[in-house]
Amino acid sequence: MHSPTDDETGAAATPRTEHHDETPPRQIGRSRDDRMLAGVCGGIAKHFGIDPVIVRVTTIALVFAAGIGVAPYIAAWILMPIDGDPVGTIAPTAQPAHS
Numbered sequence: 001m002h003s004p005t006d007d008e009t010g011a012a013a014t015p016r017t018e019h020h021d022e023t024p025p026r027q028i029g030r031s032r033d034d035r036m037l038a039g040v041c042g043g044i045a046k047h048f049g050i051d052p053v054i055v056r057v058t059t060i061a062l063v064f065a066a067g068i069g070v071a072p073y074i075a076a077w078i079l080m081p082i083d084g085d086p087v088g089t090i091a092p093t094a095q096p097a098h099s
Contacts, residue, residue, distance in 0.1 A: 029083035030076075038077045046083070 031042030034052050041059055045052035062069030 028080060030080045032083050039082065040073055040076045040080060043080060043083055044076075 026047065028047040029043050030039035031046055031052075032039065034042030034046065036042075036056065041055040042052045045055045059069050059073060063073070
């Protein structure tokens, strides 16, 4: 008798295992190094791995197209953390001295 091989049964020769990365997803943030105004375009370009000039030209084109780019830019300026800063933390404030 002939036993079927993996190719004949359609099964893979090695068992399939799922590969899970333990690294958290990369978050978008405003650039500290590549900034013209607030670092929004530099941060977006760094996140997507493209040239910041492309993002800046696109943003300027949207601003001149009836002001479409102004509100999203301001919203990103407010909502995007600066690259490298911990998200969701509040800077410590000075505590009053008790004597």
